[in-house]
Amino acid sequence: xxxxxxxxxxxxxxxxxxxxxxxxxxxxxxxxxxxxxxxxxxxxxxxxxxxxxxxxxxxxxxxxxxxxxxxxxxxxxxxxxxxxxxxxxxxxxxxxxxxxxxxxxxxxxxxxxxxxxxxxxxxxxxxxxxxxxxxxxxxxxxxxxxxxxxxxxxxxxxxxxxxxxxxxxxxxxxxxxxxxxxxxxxxxxxxxxxxxxxxxxxxxxxxxxxxxxxxxxxxxxxxxxxxxxxxxxxxxxxxxxxxxxxxxxxxxxxxxxxxxxxxxxxxxxxxxxxxxxxxxxxxxxxxxxxxxxxxxxxxxxxxxxxxxxxxxxxxxxxxxxxxxxxxxxxxxxxxxxxxxxxxxxxxxxxxxxxxxxxxxx
Numbered sequence: 001x002x003x004x005x006x007x008x009x010x011x012x013x014x015x016x017x018x019x020x021x022x023x024x025x026x027x028x029x030x031x032x033x034x035x036x037x038x039x040x041x042x043x044x045x046x047x048x049x050x051x052x053x054x055x056x057x058x059x060x061x062x063x064x065x066x067x068x069x070x071x072x073x074x075x076x077x078x079x080x081x082x083x084x085x086x087x088x089x090x091x092x093x094x095x096x097x098x099x100x101x102x103x104x105x106x107x108x109x110x111x112x113x114x115x116x117x118x119x120x121x122x123x124x125x126x127x128x129x130x131x132x133x134x135x136x137x138x139x140x141x142x143x144x145x146x147x148x149x150x151x152x153x154x155x156x157x158x159x160x161x162x163x164x165x166x167x168x169x170x171x172x173x174x175x176x177x178x179x180x181x182x183x184x185x186x187x188x189x190x191x192x193x194x195x196x197x198x199x200x201x202x203x204x205x206x207x208x209x210x211x212x213x214x215x216x217x218x219x220x221x222x223x224x225x226x227x228x229x230x231x232x233x234x235x236x237x238x239x240x241x242x243x244x245x246x247x248x249x250x251x252x253x254x255x256x257x258x259x260x261x262x263x264x265x266x267x268x269x270x271x272x273x274x275x276x277x278x279x280x281x282x283x284x285x286x287x288x289x290x291x292x293x294x295x296x297x298x299x300x301x302x303x304x305x306x307x308x309x310x311x312x313x314x315x316x317x318x319x320x321x322x323x324x325x326x327x328x329x330x331x332x333x334x335x336x337x338x339x340x341x342x343x344x345x346x347x348x349x350x351x352x353x354x355x356x357x358x359x360x361x
Contacts, residue, residue, distance in 0.1 A: 062123025128176030267294030
């Protein structure tokens, strides 16, 4: 392969000592995340030519959990994301400038790169009382998000709060908090819900744009299908225990110690769509369900209200009648086991009788 173009993402990576092998490893990770089995080569080719897109990161009503997730990224590390994959021109939590200088950084992007920059929004936007419950630099969040997202190439709402209001919008929602989709209409928007969202999905979304010149396909709620197209339940390593009717019924019991299904303890995996079992956390080593805690459905709509109480089953969640299935599985397995034991006893009795008859003869 020839020398990469100066100023491209790959050129930046190469200058920082990232080997070709590590670069291809990253491209393979992105291809796997985007469900493109043979896409690593195409991603590599695109990143060899693409320049870093300008990105601004806005924070409103949030706990900074998605920023924390961003800062703990691996494959690539946060340094590679910040310096080589993205040109993060504004992020209040990690940027060096403050005050008027920080505001100027944002204004410069909005004015000089209209229609070319990407926006990541973290946190919900309050609408009650004119939006006074969240202001940055003396400006209400609703005014900032309308101005910045209105001129962007695309907006990525990261985390549950930016998607549909999240925890601030939970009943009784005293500040009138909403997600980006309800705060700004008519913009190009990708939703990456989760509490927090996995930074791998954020990176893959940007890489998809750099590779194909378009944002990934989404479901009816604006969530990328590559990340939110399958149920957690279907990719869970505990699924076999569910199918066999083996459930944890008390924390620390035999089933819990041996990795049985957590549905009886309130796991919302059968009702939640996200790729957590595939992308995992902590450098891909584990995720909550594998670690022994049930899914709380943080990528589901209004999860704080609809998925709680988190340690109790929710059989009446619209679109999935899982409890009857779980109970039927348990009863069916018990009946099948009993039948198998009985049959085994009958077979042994018949065999024993046959042997006795042979001895008599």
